[in-house]
Amino acid sequence: MNKLLITVISFGLAAGSLVAAEKVYLDQNAPLDQRVEDALSRMTLEEKVGILHAQSKFCSPGVKRLGIPELWTTDGPHGIRPEVLWDEWDQAGWTSDSCVAFPALTCLAASWDPSLALDYGKAIGEEALYRGKDILLGPGVNIYRTPLNGRNFEYMGEDPFLASKMCVPYIKGVQQNGVATCVKHFALNNHERNRHTTNVRVDDRALYEIYLPAFKAAVTEGDSWSIMGAYNLYDNQHLCHNKRFLCDILKGEWGYKGAVVSDWGGTHDTDEAIANGLDLEFGSWTNGLSNGASNAYDNYYLALPYLQRLREGKADTATLDDKVRRVLRLIFLTAMREGKGFGSQCSDEHYAAAREIGNGGIVLLKNDRRVLPIPAGKPLRILVVGENAVKMQTVGGGSSSLKVQREVSPLDGIREAFPMAQVEYARGYVGDVTGEYNGVVTGQDLKDDRSPAQLIAEAVEKAKTADYVVFVGGLNKSEGQDCEDSDRSGLELPYGQDAVIEALAAANPNLAVVNISGNAVAMPWVKSVPAIVQGWFLGSETGHSLGDVLSGKVNPSGKLPFTFPVRLSDVPAHALGDYLGKKRADEEIYDADYSEGILVGYRWYDTRKVKTLFPFGHGLSYTTFEYGKPTASASKMTADGEIEITVPVTNRGSVAGKEIVQLYITDVKSSLPRPVKELKGFRKVEIQPGETVNVTFTITPEELKYFDDSKHAWVAEPGKFKAHIAASAEDIKATLPFELSGK
Ligand code: BGC
Numbered sequence: 137m138n139k140l141l142i143t144v145i146s147f148g149l150a151a152g153s154l155v156a157a158e159k160v161y162l163d164q165n166a167p168l169d170q171r172v173e174d175a176l177s178r179m180t181l182e183e184k185v186g187i188l189h190a191q192s193k194f195c196s197p198g199v200k201r202l203g204i205p206e207l208w209t210t211d212g213p214h215g216i217r218p219e220v221l222w223d224e225w226d227q228a229g230w231t232s233d234s235c236v237a238f239p240a241l242t243c244l245a246a247s248w249d250p251s252l253a254l255d256y257g258k259a260i261g262e263e264a265l266y267r268g269k270d271i272l273l274g275p276g277v278n279i280y281r282t283p284l285n286g287r288n289f290e291y292m293g294e295d296p297f298l299a300s301k302m303c304v305p306y307i308k309g310v311q312q313n314g315v316a317t318c319v320k321h322f323a324l325n326n327h328e329r330n331r332h333t334t335n336v337r338v339d340d341r342a343l344y345e346i347y348l349p350a351f352k353a354a355v356t357e358g359d360s361w362s363i364m365g366a367y368n369l370y371d372n373q374h375l376c377h378n379k380r381f382l383c384d385i386l387k388g389e390w391g392y393k394g395a396v397v398s399d400w401g402g403t404h405d406t407d408e409a410i411a412n413g414l415d416l417e418f419g420s421w422t423n424g425l426s427n428g429a430s431n432a433y434d435n436y437y438l439a440l441p442y443l444q445r446l447r448e449g450k451a452d453t454a455t456l457d458d459k460v461r462r463v464l465r466l467i468f469l470t471a472m473r474e475g476k477g478f479g480s481q482c483s484d485e486h487y488a489a490a491r492e493i494g495n496g497g498i499v500l501l502k503n504d505r506r507v508l509p510i511p512a513g514k515p516l517r518i519l520v521v522g523e524n525a526v527k528m529q530t531v532g533g534g535s536s537s538l539k540v541q542r543e544v545s546p547l548d549g550i551r552e553a554f555p556m557a558q559v560e561y562a563r564g565y566v567g568d569v570t571g572e573y574n575g576v577v578t579g580q581d582l583k584d585d586r587s588p589a590q591l592i593a594e595a596v597e598k599a600k601t602a603d604y605v606v607f608v609g610g611l612n613k614s615e616g617q618d619c620e621d622s623d624r625s626g627l628e629l630p631y632g633q634d635a636v637i638e639a640l641a642a643a644n645p646n647l648a649v650v651n652i653s654g655n656a657v658a659m660p661w662v663k664s665v666p667a668i669v670q671g672w673f674l675g676s677e678t679g680h681s682l683g684d685v686l687s688g689k690v691n692p693s694g695k696l697p698f699t700f701p702v703r704l705s706d707v708p709a710h711a712l713g714d715y716l717g718k719k720r721a722d723e724e725i726y727d728a729d730y731s732e733g734i735l736v737g738y739r740w741y742d743t744r745k746v747k748t749l750f751p752f753g754h755g756l757s758y759t760t761f762e763y764g765k766p767t768a769s770a771s772k773m774t775a776d777g778e779i780e781i782t783v784p785v786t787n788r789g790s791v792a793g794k795e796i797v798q799l800y801i802t803d804v805k806s807s808l809p810r811p812v813k814e815l816k817g818f819r820k821v822e823i824q825p826g827e828t829v830n831v832t833f834t835i836t837p838e839e840l841k842y843f844d845d846s847k848h849a850w851v852a853e854p855g856k857f858k859a860h861i862a863a864s865a866e867d868i869k870a871t872l873p874f875e876l877s878g879k
Pocket of ligand 1: 212273320399400535
């Protein structure tokens, strides 16, 4: 038997070397591994090192001699970033690089609709392909730990299960275009302040149960062909060359075959980069946003310094070849993929997808007296107030900044949605009037020198005679207001918006507040405002999506992917004083202890019985859903068994709507402490008026597991459990007890 095997292998090798002369690496039909081995065998040491680092801000060289092309990366994750100069951040000044901006990933997560995530990925992948990009720098799946994190809008909320289910189809959608995703930022990059100098200290339970699952899903289920290391540190080692994360967990436990890309400027040490799993180095000597360092590429950690070590025998070729294989694989899957098509930019389909995603993700937080929707077919007087009703939002935010072909403002969208109405506008407050990022300018002149009192007086005066008032405010992606490299300074709305909202609420009972943000904000006026809409950052189709929802053309169906706390001190990281960590006395390192452990988001509010403003999973509709009595296929489950739970949900209203039915599980008694409950399933279903839809969940032991850090293993402990059918983390409709037996 062994002999036969040996014969076959050696024949294969002989055949391989014969074919090798025929350039197997160029043969699209040859197995990927063979192509990689063939290319590898032809490369010189210099060429091998050459493909492991950038040659410009966003691309790495291929191997010219072998006809292996460059790899072009782009941000990500909401649209294709405008072109910058070869090795500076300044705009290249193209006139053909305007894109469609898709809604921010928080909005996608709020749709709880994996099919929209697939549409999103497909559309943005096509835009990337059209622009000749091979790697899209996204999606972002860092867990929402604090509402101050300036980049939460680029991520998918506080729950690992939801983020996992939503990132996988996004990845598949992008990669079906022959464009790689680069899931980021691996890992523990949960706030922006001191992002290069924060050393996270977190226990293994929290790591495995909260912070890793979405990354794991992205690479094992989504098969993301690349992954980006984070700027911060873990165990005093930068995450871009962190042994535990990249070697032990990613490439070890998860068997990852893809390439690890550094964040821009996230590499700090050649020996660590060589030994600890970094494959492709970008952006060294920049902070990722400003100050470029021209022509420094030979000096990159994985460039000449690496070559030097190899030549001197101080670095081994096996490690080098492993990195080269991964990068070659990435090139073959993307840049050298034949027949991948041409993609398209700014197509009608892409705008339609952007609008659909926005429509699916907008969350109706509150709707007393059914103030919304505003009837579209009446000659009403509608007053729109607020800077965010007119301000373009796609330009800001940091590396996710976009140059869009068009961005429909909320005001224009509302005007379009209410053709019979007289729509007036009042500024209400002045926030950030700059409208410029990295040379991309909105061209808007938002300057207004009036005092806050004057602005409020004007808005109130107009509000008194209006039938409806829609306030559009929130954050705006300028520094400190949902923006990379900075965090917010507090939970409050900036620019005195609370006073404007209070004044409007006193002047007109039909007030709807639309909050534009990727984060929770404080709402001290929550009781006096009848209707509140969470409007996210919706990209190119912002106004259309908001118009659709405010007019009732679309029935809102999003639910919150993170909790809105009442106050900042209720948030676990802040309650425990561990948000930024403590600066070390002798060096510029901040040790951030994630001492809340697994109690992140609703897991904390539930377990510690802390009141929330709006809970995780909350979102209203213009119709009413009635949950019937759920039934279970069994009340006992064996270790290899499953239980099916079915719940009938009826639309009792007069318009069609979509409900997101959630399944949470409680472990009644366990050896290790567990949160009160955890999300383990969800379904978004469309239900016609009067119709009943049966929603079914399958529970297996997989959904019952916790991570036992002493055994370093996932454990489903026999015993009693509860399955909750819920409309939000705080709206449990029914609870079914069941048991996992020992066998
Ligand atoms: C960001 C990344 C981004 C990269 C390239 C970095 O500053 O953290 O998310 O992809 O820059 O622009």
